[in-house]
Amino acid sequence: MNSMTFVLFGATGDLAKRKIYPALYNLYLDDKLPDSFSVIGLGRREWTNDIFQSSVEQSLESFSRRPLADSAKMEKFLRAFHYHALDVGDTEGYKQLLEVIQQREAELNIPENRLFYLSVAPEFFDIISSNIYASGLGSTKGWKRLIIEKPFGHDLQTARELNANLSRAFEEDEIYRIDHYLGKPMVQNLEALGFANPILQALWNNEYIANVQITASETVGVETRAGYYDQAGAIRDMFQNHMMQMLMMTAMQLPKRISATDIRNEKRKVMDALRLLTKEDVITEVVRGQYTFGEIGAKPVVGYKDEPGIEASSTNDTFIAARLWIDDEFWKDVPFYIRTGKRMHEKSTKIVIEFKNPLKDLYAHEDKETAPNLLVIEVNPDSRVSLQLNSKNPLNDGKLETITIDFSANLDEVPEAYELLIFDALRGDATFFAHWHEVELSWKWVQPVLEAFAENIVPLHPYNAGSMGPEASRELLEQDGFKWW
Numbered sequence: 001m002n003s004m005t006f007v008l009f010g011a012t013g014d015l016a017k018r019k020i021y022p023a024l025y026n027l028y029l030d031d032k033l034p035d036s037f038s039v040i041g042l043g044r045r046e047w048t049n050d051i052f053q054s055s056v057e058q059s060l061e062s063f064s065r066r067p068l069a070d071s072a073k074m075e076k077f078l079r080a081f082h083y084h085a086l087d088v089g090d091t092e093g094y095k096q097l098l099e100v101i102q103q104r105e106a107e108l109n110i111p112e113n114r115l116f117y118l119s120v121a122p123e124f125f126d127i128i129s130s131n132i133y134a135s136g137l138g139s140t141k142g143w144k145r146l147i148i149e150k151p152f153g154h155d156l157q158t159a160r161e162l163n164a165n166l167s168r169a170f171e172e173d174e175i176y177r178i179d180h181y182l183g184k185p186m187v188q189n190l191e192a193l194g195f196a197n198p199i200l201q202a203l204w205n206n207e208y209i210a211n212v213q214i215t216a217s218e219t220v221g222v223e224t225r226a227g228y229y230d231q232a233g234a235i236r237d238m239f240q241n242h243m244m245q246m247l248m249m250t251a252m253q254l255p256k257r258i259s260a261t262d263i264r265n266e267k268r269k270v271m272d273a274l275r276l277l278t279k280e281d282v283i284t285e286v287v288r289g290q291y292t293f294g295e296i297g298a299k300p301v302v303g304y305k306d307e308p309g310i311e312a313s314s315t316n317d318t319f320i321a322a323r324l325w326i327d328d329e330f331w332k333d334v335p336f337y338i339r340t341g342k343r344m345h346e347k348s349t350k351i352v353i354e355f356k357n358p359l360k361d362l363y364a365h366e367d368k369e370t371a372p373n374l375l376v377i378e379v380n381p382d383s384r385v386s387l388q389l390n391s392k393n394p395l396n397d398g399k400l401e402t403i404t405i406d407f408s409a410n411l412d413e414v415p416e417a418y419e420l421l422i423f424d425a426l427r428g429d430a431t432f433f434a435h436w437h438e439v440e441l442s443w444k445w446v447q448p449v450l451e452a453f454a455e456n457i458v459p460l461h462p463y464n465a466g467s468m469g470p471e472a473s474r475e476l477l478e479q480d481g482f483k484w485w
């Protein structure tokens, strides 16, 4: 891997401490960082290098899942971290930053390979990329890359504006849009599951699949993010990005080659074929919900409107369920049901493929229907793949029962999403980053939903904290003769 400089905007912030430093540290322990590796941390705080390095060390003590290395090894890691105070609006400051980076590049005798990581609030994305361009920071003799956090825009138009601005400073293949769900090992495994198993590949279409269900339920509420979440809602916070990416990864077809370009092309085809809604369709195809008081793990919790920082009049969505259709030859007539929400019964992200069941009445004479075969891919918190089949139980008078074949490996020790994604960005592999086409097409599907919510033409269904969402979500599937698994 090429030697390089990792320029981190937001180096004093929460994401850097909780995710980025532990990820870099684990890569270091696994010898996956380049030999000459330099981190320039940026923030407004007037920190020295020593303060910065202690803060990185503290974050490892708090958040690394690996034991800390001996002091010599740790010291070598921390020596790579240098701090520079910079207000992102200070145009002159970027010129000084360029000098700092050039000086480090000269000291370490490394090429001008620069990775800019924007771990700051989204309102700064534009100004930082413009200043990188204007100051000459981006005119390197090596490569340059930009890692950008979510949210990518607030709606279709703002996403397009942001992209146009970023494109002035960076080419599309230099932009790495993080969607941490794409870094989850089980989401990455979807590619291998479908492609490396001829059995599954043969069944991966509308001849055999009755419906696909993608769920991301959370037990947490709005937490301390009222200001952000009340503007975003479940639709922007989870649906437009993470849920849509899981849809693409599940529905894409086998490319001729496994490369970033080919996989992203296949994902784009899914999005091109996704049936768009009108605002009126949203009334029948989308369920909007907001949690009220209830119990999570036998503890009472307040409703959304009573959360600190939330107005009693808020109509924000904390739950969304939707029925989507992909109008191509593979998925025609197969509904994709997607739901996500806060303060639900359990923390669980999973993808369930329900197979058609033409034999369901075969055992009718025994007064029994066979259950459908299900392929369940558990993404979070467990990493597991299982297949539900029907089988006679000799210990129970040969009665037909469902059995589950669990063919997952123990994935407890697998790297975290940020580790995998940062490693990919360092070596220039964009496979598991969101391409602009995917982001734009996803906003296109979401846009009429945002408008229907804003105009309040869709009911806002209350649901008790600790439940699996409003009754209307169950009814959405019942209309088609299905149920959530």
Ligand SMILES: NC(=O)C1=CN([C@@H]2O[C@H](COP(=O)(O)OP(=O)(O)OC[C@H]3O[C@@H](n4cnc5c(N)ncnc54)[C@H](OP(=O)(O)O)[C@@H]3O)[C@@H](O)[C@H]2O)C=CC1
Residues within 6 Å of the ligand: 009, 010, 011, 012, 013, 014, 015, 016, 018, 042, 043, 044, 045, 086, 087, 088, 089, 118, 119, 120, 121, 122, 149, 150, 151
């Ligand atoms: N935290 C998380 O778990 C997640 C965060 N994200 C995204 O990551 C990004 C960062 O989030 P998070 O770390 O939580 O935010 P924080 O508020 O914790 O940190 C913000 C960072 O931005 C810096 N900053 C703020 N204003 C300026 C300025 N004018 N000039 C220079 N630096 C500035 C702060 O440094 P200083 O105060 O020293 O100026 C700080 O380092 C956001 O886009 C967020 O949406 C995405 C997923 C999860």
Ligand SMILES: O=C1O[C@H](COP(=O)(O)O)[C@@H](O)[C@H](O)[C@H]1O
Residues within 6 Å of the ligand: 218, 237, 238, 349, 380
């Ligand atoms: O991006 C986000 O994701 C988390 C859920 O992530 P997970 O890895 O714990 O499943 C969500 O809580 C948060 O609101 C959202 O911004």
